[in-house]
Amino acid sequence: GAGVSQSPRYKVAKRGQDVALRCDPISGHVSLFWYQQALGQGPEFLTYFQNEAQLDKSGLPSDRFFAERPEGSVSTLKIQRTQQEDSAVYLCASSFSGGLYEQYFGPGTRLTVT
Amino acid sequence: KNEVEQSPQNLTAQEGEFITINCSYSVGISALHWLQQHPGGGIVSLFMLSSGKKKHGRLIATINIQEKHSSLHITASHPRDSAVYICAADGGATNKLIFGTGTLLAVQP
Numbered sequence: 001g002a003g004v005s006q007s008p009r010y011k012v013a014k015r016g017q018d019v020a021l022r023c024d025p026i027s028g029h030v031s032l033f034w035y036q037q038a039l040g041q042g043p044e045f046l047t048y049f050q051n052e053a054q055l056d057k058s059g060l061p062s063d064r065f066f067a068e069r070p071e072g073s074v075s076t077l078k079i080q081r082t083q084q085e086d087s088a089v090y091l092c093a094s095s096f097s098g099g100l101y102e103q104y105f106g107p108g109t110r111l112t113v114t
Numbered sequence: 115k116n117e118v119e120q121s122p123q124n125l126t127a128q129e130g131e132f133i134t135i136n137c138s139y140s141v142g143i144s145a146l147h148w149l150q151q152h153p154g155g156g157i158v159s160l161f162m163l164s165s166g167k168k169k170h171g172r173l174i175a176t177i178n179i180q181e182k183h184s185s186l187h188i189t190a191s192h193p194r195d196s197a198v199y200i201c202a203a204d205g206g207a208t209n210k211l212i213f214g215t216g217t218l219l220a221v222q223p
Contacts, residue, residue: 033210042118042200042213043157056210091157095209100145100164103211105157 002026004106006092012112013082021077021109025094032075033103034067035091043091049075082113117141118203120214127221133188135217137201144206146184148175151198151216160186162204191221 005024013019025032031050035043036059045059051072060067064083069075079086089110093103118139127133137146148160161168161175163184168175172191177184188195198218202211 031209035211035213042202042215043211044213045210048210059210093157100162100204102159102162103147103209104159105149107156 004092004094004104006090006106006109008109009107010110010112012114015082015084015113017082018078018080019082019111021079021090021111023075023077023092023094023106025073025075025092026104027073028096029094029104030072030097031095031101031103032069033093033095034075034077035093036061037089037091037108039088046077046090079111082111084113087111087113116215117212118201118214120199120201120217122217123215124218125220127191127219129192129221129223131191131221133191133195133219133221135186135199135201135219137184137186137214139182139184139201139203139212141203141205141212143203144209145204146177147202147204147211148184148186149200149202151200153197157200160199188219193221193223196220 007022034046037043047067048056049069064080066078089108091108092106095101095103145164151157172189174187198216200216202213
């Protein structure tokens, strides 16, 4: 079956623009995670959904970042008024449940803010 | 001090060599993940373990819960093993992963 997909794969935004990044998890996966990976760094946690409920958003760096998963499947990460420091790869991962299950990662969206 | 630390940060090996990458963590975990990331590519899960040892092909992962330490071993390394290897701790509460900074492995023919 299909893996986790993300779109767009690449996004260039001018500083101050709003962007929306989409994640399609593996069908049936309850848990969905967003991570941010700056160049040369390991990924860092942003937020976590269990079905449509956002259970942890402690990693969102500012109130310009907003994530939703309204029907418990597709998720969107929105960044308002983008800044240069937002430039990174945004990774989405899903897993079957919140328990001890592997996380399956999407290819990521590379965001460049100019 | 990072909650998850890896060593070495960079590793160059000759084809056929036995490779070890180490991971130490300071948080309580429910599981420890080893992941592989190729340049420009996505992340692939290699192992998830909470105790003991797991083996898949030429890859072996071990964990010592008491010492809060895990190792990833690659036997008979091959140039196609060249990638970044990342360990990540699953803290359990929401299963969010806390990542190490990765080990860049280059296997030369």
